[in-house]
Amino acid sequence: MRPYVKVVALAPLLMVAEVAADLLQPRLMQTIVDTGIANRDMSVVARMGLLMLGLAFLGMLCGLLNTLLIVPMAQGFGADVRGALYRKVQSLSVRNLDSLGTGNLITRLTNDATQVQDALLSLLRICIRAPLTLLGSMVLAVLTCPSLAFILLAVMPVLAFVVFEFFKKSHPMFTRVQDRLDRLNSVTQENIAGVRVVKAFARADYEQSRFQDANRSLTSGTARAMQFTATVMPLMMLVIDAAVAAAIWFGGREVSYGTLKVGQVVAFTNYLQRTLMSLRMVAMVLVRLSRAGASGGRIAEVLNSEPDVQDAPRARTEFSPRGRVGFEHVTFRYKGAQDPALDSISFVAEPGQVLAILGATGSGKSTLVHLITRFYDAESGRVTLDGADVRDLLQTELRRHIGIALQESVLFSGTIRDNIRYGRPEASDGEVMAAARIAQAQGFIAALPDGYDTLLGQRGVNLSGGQKQRIAIARALLVRPAVLILDDSTSSVDVETEARIEKALREAMRSSTSIVIAQRISTVLNADKILVLDGGRLVAEGTHRRLIVESPLYREIYDSQLGDRPPIA
Ligand SMILES: Nc1ncnc2c1ncn2[C@@H]1O[C@H](COP(=O)(O)OP(=O)(O)O)[C@@H](O)[C@H]1O
Ligand SMILES: [Mg+2]
Numbered sequence: 001m002r003p004y005v006k007v008v009a010l011a012p013l014l015m016v017a018e019v020a021a022d023l024l025q026p027r028l029m030q031t032i033v034d035t036g037i038a039n040r041d042m043s044v045v046a047r048m049g050l051l052m053l054g055l056a057f058l059g060m061l062c063g064l065l066n067t068l069l070i071v072p073m074a075q076g077f078g079a080d081v082r083g084a085l086y087r088k089v090q091s092l093s094v095r096n097l098d099s100l101g102t103g104n105l106i107t108r109l110t111n112d113a114t115q116v117q118d119a120l121l122s123l124l125r126i127c128i129r130a131p132l133t134l135l136g137s138m139v140l141a142v143l144t145c146p147s148l149a150f151i152l153l154a155v156m157p158v159l160a161f162v163v164f165e166f167f168k169k170s171h172p173m174f175t176r177v178q179d180r181l182d183r184l185n186s187v188t189q190e191n192i193a194g195v196r197v198v199k200a201f202a203r204a205d206y207e208q209s210r211f212q213d214a215n216r217s218l219t220s221g222t223a224r225a226m227q228f229t230a231t232v233m234p235l236m237m238l239v240i241d242a243a244v245a246a247a248i249w250f251g252g253r254e255v256s257y258g259t260l261k262v263g264q265v266v267a268f269t270n271y272l273q274r275t276l277m278s279l280r281m282v283a284m285v286l287v288r289l290s291r292a293g294a295s296g297g298r299i300a301e302v303l304n305s306e307p308d309v310q311d312a313p314r315a316r317t318e319f320s321p322r323g324r325v326g327f328e329h330v331t332f333r334y335k336g337a338q339d340p341a342l343d344s345i346s347f348v349a350e351p352g353q354v355l356a357i358l359g360a361t362g363s364g365k366s367t368l369v370h371l372i373t374r375f376y377d378a379e380s381g382r383v384t385l386d387g388a389d390v391r392d393l394l395q396t397e398l399r400r401h402i403g404i405a406l407q408e409s410v411l412f413s414g415t416i417r418d419n420i421r422y423g424r425p426e427a428s429d430g431e432v433m434a435a436a437r438i439a440q441a442q443g444f445i446a447a448l449p450d451g452y453d454t455l456l457g458q459r460g461v462n463l464s465g466g467q468k469q470r471i472a473i474a475r476a477l478l479v480r481p482a483v484l485i486l487d488d489s490t491s492s493v494d495v496e497t498e499a500r501i502e503k504a505l506r507e508a509m510r511s512s513t514s515i516v517i518a519q520r521i522s523t524v525l526n527a528d529k530i531l532v533l534d535g536g537r538l539v540a541e542g543t544h545r546r547l548i549v550e551s552p553l554y555r556e557i558y559d560s561q562l563g564d565r566p567p568i569a
Contacts, residue, residue: 010069011066011069011070011073011124012128014062014063014065014066014069015062015066015128015129015132016128016132017058017059017062018059018062018063018066018129019128019129019132019133019136021055021056021058021059021062022055022059022133022274023133023136023137023140023274024055025052025055025056025270026140026144026266026267026268026270026271026274027140027267028048028051028052028055029048029052029263029266029267029270030144030261030263030264030266030267031044031048031263032044032045032048032049032052032263033261033262033263033266034261034262034263034264035263036048038261038262038263066125067125070121070124070125071121073124074117074118074120074121074124075117077116077117077120078113078114078116078117078120081113081116081117081299082109082110082113084303085108085109085113085299085302085303086109088302088303088305089105089109089302091307092305092307093307093308093309093375093376094309094370094375094376095308095309095334095335095375095376096305096307096308098334098335099335100302100305101186102186102189103182103185103186103187103188103189103190104182104185104186105302106185106189107178107181107182107185107298108295108298108299108302111178111181111295112178112295112296112298112299113295113299115178115291115292115294115295116292116295116296116299118288118292119285119288119289119291119292119295120292122284122285122288123285123288123289126281126282126285129278129281130278130281130282130285131278131282133274133275133277133278134275134278134279134282137271137272137274137275137278138152138271138275140267140271141268141271141272141275144264144267144268144271145251145254145260145264145265145267145268147254147259147260148247148250148251148254148265148268151243151246151247151250151272152243152272152275154243155239155240155242155243155276156275156279158239159236159239159240159276159279159280160279162232162235162236162239162283163236163279163282163283163286166228166232166283166286166287167283167286167290169228170225170228170229170286170287170290170291171290171293171294173221173224173225173228174225174290174291174293174294175294175297176221176225177218177221177222177225177291177294178294178295178298180214180217180218180221180222181218183214183217183218184211184214184215184218187210187211187214188211191207191210191211229287232283233280233283233284236276236279236280236283237280239276240273240276240277240280243272243276244269244272244273247265247268247269247272248265248269251264251265251268251269252265308377309374309375309376309377309395311394311395312391312392315392315393315394315395315397316388316392316393316394316397317394317397318397319385319386319388319393319397319398319401320401320482321385321386321388321401321482321483322351322386322482322511322512323349323351323385323386323401323481323482323483323511323512323513324348324349324350324351324384324385324386324387324513325348325349325355325372325383325384325385325483325513325515326347326348326349326382326383326384326385326387327345327346327347327348327368327371327381327382327383327384328346328381328382328383328384329344329345329346329380329381329382330342330344330345330346330371330378330380330381330382330383331343331344331345331378331379331380331381332367332371332376332378332379333379334367339535339536340379340536341364341367341536342364342367342368342371342378342536343535343536343537344381344537345368345381345537345538346381346538347529347531347538347541349483349513349515349529350513350528351482351511351512351513352509352510352511352512352513353513353514353528353529354505354506354509354514354516354526354527354528354529355513355514355515355516355527355528355529355530355531356515356516356517356518356523356524356527356529356530356531357369357515357516357517357518357530357531357533358518358521358524358530358531358532358533358554358557359531359532359533359534360534361519362535363533363534363535363536364533364535364536365487365488365517365533366407366487366488366517367536368533369404369485369487369515369517371383371390372385372390372402372483372485372515373398373399373402373404373485374390374391374395374398374399377391385398385401385482385483386482400479401481401482401483402479402481402482402483402484402485403423403475403476403477403478403479403480403481403483403484403485404476404484404485404486404487405469405472405473405475405476405485405486405487405489406472406487407487407488407489407517409465409468409469409471409472409489410472411456411457411463411468411471411472412456412457413455413456413457414455414456414457415450415452415453415454415455415456416445416448416451416452416453416454416456416471417429417432417452417453419456419471419475420432420435420436420452420471420474420475420478421475421478422475423475423476423478423479424478424479424480427478429452431478432452432474432478433452435474435475435477435478436452436470436471436474437504438473438474438477438501438504438505438507438508439470439471439473439474439477439501439504440470440493440497440500440501440504441467441470441471441473441474444467444470448461464492465492466490466492466493466494466497468492469489469490469491469492469493470493470501472489473486473489473490473501477505477508481512482512482513483512483513483514483515484505484509484512484513484514484515485514485515485517486514486515486516486517487517488517488518488519489516489517490518490523491518491519491520495520495522498520498522498523499522502523502526506526520561521557521558521561521562522561522562524544525544526544527543527544528543529541529542529543530542530543530544530547530554532547532551532553532554532557534553539551539553540553540554
């Protein structure tokens, strides 16, 4: 948190001055009535009137200055909260993020942070002012007319009770509102991300109604909470007005008996009003706070979540591996899953080798490579890089030596060049082009009007699936990784281009390790070692020549894809 020292010191002083100016007003009024008007002394009326005006102006000035000081502070606090949340989210593991959910995180980063920020603002505005006004006007009321103090005593508990009950009821209401907002955000996000599927399957009506449900439930929840808030304010005003009426009634009687002066009753009524109004102010801030409390809880939940992939206390920071990847009886289970996604996997991939992983969807191929990059940590067993347990390396250091093209190629908005050098922004144009050439992306990039400066994303061009995949491969290559991982990265590329990528990769990756996940058996034929996964277990391992003889599952996959072609050497 930033140092807000100056504001912290000055703002309360301004508030005290504002309250003092405000509390003097009824006193001056009393003098006007009892000294000025009663004696028909217009000079007193004029002097006191001017003083009142001056004080009102001073009070307003202090209030204004105070707000001017406080607004940037509350905004700064909001920015800090968002910053802290964002930093935290970056530090969380993939598993943490899986369970928090994206829609949810966005709500917390935006709406919840704003709620807390606004609550802080209103809290800062009145934190000193309301209690001080409450106390000051109460004391002054009693001092002005001790005989009328019983009215205050009667009304205060009633109002305090209303405020308390109100807070108790509104808090869960606002928590519900935030949860519903979450739901709406999740639904919206899914709809928009999946817009092609929605259109393709003509489910717009269904999605519309799903959205409507979430939207309506948010609307009704918010309306209920706000209606509740709305009923309580007039109720409080009624109590306050009744108290004022009582003050005038009992005060008037005392004036007629001659025990009180008119000015005293006027001043008392004023103080009474101020006392009760400041209570009302407290109630209003409590609304804000109860709403912000719900948001604050949700923010705290993120800030307090422990990243479940962490750097070891004495993690190695200097490391230049050759790229030997080892799995030793590695078992891994996703949270809440019964069966392990990987079951006691052991293998070794040597530098210079191409290791291919084959298996049906859901057999655990992606999970396996995600353990190398430490997106997840093994439940038991060890994953090693050049013999070192990946958990003993600094995450950033480990990942610096791994180039990965994920199964879903995610590109960012920006130029093609910036996308390719995302992992090594200092790479030269020559290096960018060399990587693109290996990934067989050079051709289509050169054909674009702006070439490497072509803008992708929101306001730029859209690439085909296969083109995106090739840019993702170039991006992985550019970091000059010791281990290159391609997770089904040529699935949308035609077979000939794929063969050319494979050939160029073999040249480029002669001294490092390549791990290639593929659906097509043609992709893996030339690999130095092929792993066949089935339901999280490693069922066969070897070269094509060996597996075609030894592994029934491999032969089955082979026959289903290439069976009618003459066998390849
Ligand atoms: N984030 C996740 N949370 C829970 N289960 C998952 C997650 N990702 C994958 N799985 C499950 O783990 C198994 C292996 O998935 P995956 O490694 O993606 O298979 P493949 O890449 O071979 O298609 C599947 O049963 C899948 O449903
Ligand atoms: Mg996969």
